[in-house]
Amino acid sequence: NAGVMQNPRHLVRRRGQEARLRCSPMKGHSHVYWYRQLPEEGLKFMVYLQKENIIDESGMPKERFSAEFPKEGPSILRIQQVVRGDSAAYFCASSPPGRFNEKLFFGSGTQLSVL
Amino acid sequence: GENVGLHLPTLSVQEGDNSIINCAYSNSASDYFIWYKQESGKGPQFIIDIRSNMDKRQGQRVTVLLNKTVKHLSLQIAATQPGDSAVYFCAETLDNNNDMRFGAGTRLTVKP
Numbered sequence: 062n063a064g065v066m067q068n069p070r071h072l073v074r075r076r077g078q079e080a081r082l083r084c085s086p087m088k089g090h091s092h093v094y095w096y097r098q099l100p101e102e103g104l105k106f107m108v109y110l111q112k113e114n115i116i117d118e119s120g121m122p123k124e125r126f127s128a129e130f131p132k133e134g135p136s137i138l139r140i141q142q143v144v145r146g147d148s149a150a151y152f153c154a155s156s157p158p159g160r161f162n163e164k165l166f167f168g169s170g171t172q173l174s175v176l
Numbered sequence: 177g178e179n180v181g182l183h184l185p186t187l188s189v190q191e192g193d194n195s196i197i198n199c200a201y202s203n204s205a206s207d208y209f210i211w212y213k214q215e216s217g218k219g220p221q222f223i224i225d226i227r228s229n230m231d232k233r234q235g236q237r238v239t240v241l242l243n244k245t246v247k248h249l250s251l252q253i254a255a256t257q258p259g260d261s262a263v264y265f266c267a268e269t270l271d272n273n274n275d276m277r278f279g280a281g282t283r284l285t286v287k288p
Contacts, residue, residue: 065219067219094276096278101280101281102280102281103265103278103279103280103281104220104265104267104278105278106276106277152219152220154219164210164222164225165210165220165222165276166222167212167219167220167221168219169217169218169219
């Protein structure tokens with residue numbers, strides 16, 4: 062049973078470009094969460110999704126950031142017109158149905174570097 | 177605002193000794209707590225959890241203690257090994273809240 066898969070592991074973008082981060086949850090998991098982590102800091106909640114639904118995006122910046130979890134395929138975190146302050150590690154986590162927000166299983170993250 | 181904080185940002189222990197990592201939380205309504213271990217370049221890994229109706233829970237070599245009176249959470253690692261070297265985060269949440277809040281983390285270094 063493969064774990065949470067994130068790709069790419071490292072993503073380099075220039076200011077103004079778009080960044081797309083992908084996350085495939087563990088098999089059988091229907092809840093996906095995205096977190097952002099700055100160096101030497103804890104993880105900050107961004108968004109919680111279920112298939113085809115955004116449940117809670119209270120941690121997402123109002124502009125330039127969006128997330129989706131389509132019926133088929135991975136969850137996508139999209140950052141438009143990236144700025145240097147977007148540089149961080151972005152982690153995706155998943156949990157199974159019925160175990161809402163418990164024992165999140167994390168991927169290895171995508172390290173976004175904005176030049 | 178309410179947040180999860182840690183008493184010690186770094187902790188260095190000798191291999192074989194016991195480690196204690198502490199965490200303070202301020203949201204008295206939080207009812208579910210988790211400890212995560214994060215190794216360099218990896219995502220957080222679940223270690224152990226505890227609900228607010230408990231004050232102690234044991235796992236393999238790890239014990240979590242919850243003191244709701246003083247809003248304090250601790251992680252005890254018995255016979256610490258070099259492989260335990262990592263950053264440890266406590267996280268709190270409410271059952272009906274999507275926002276699992278993480279503390280800043282404690283870096284544990286195990287000396288051989």
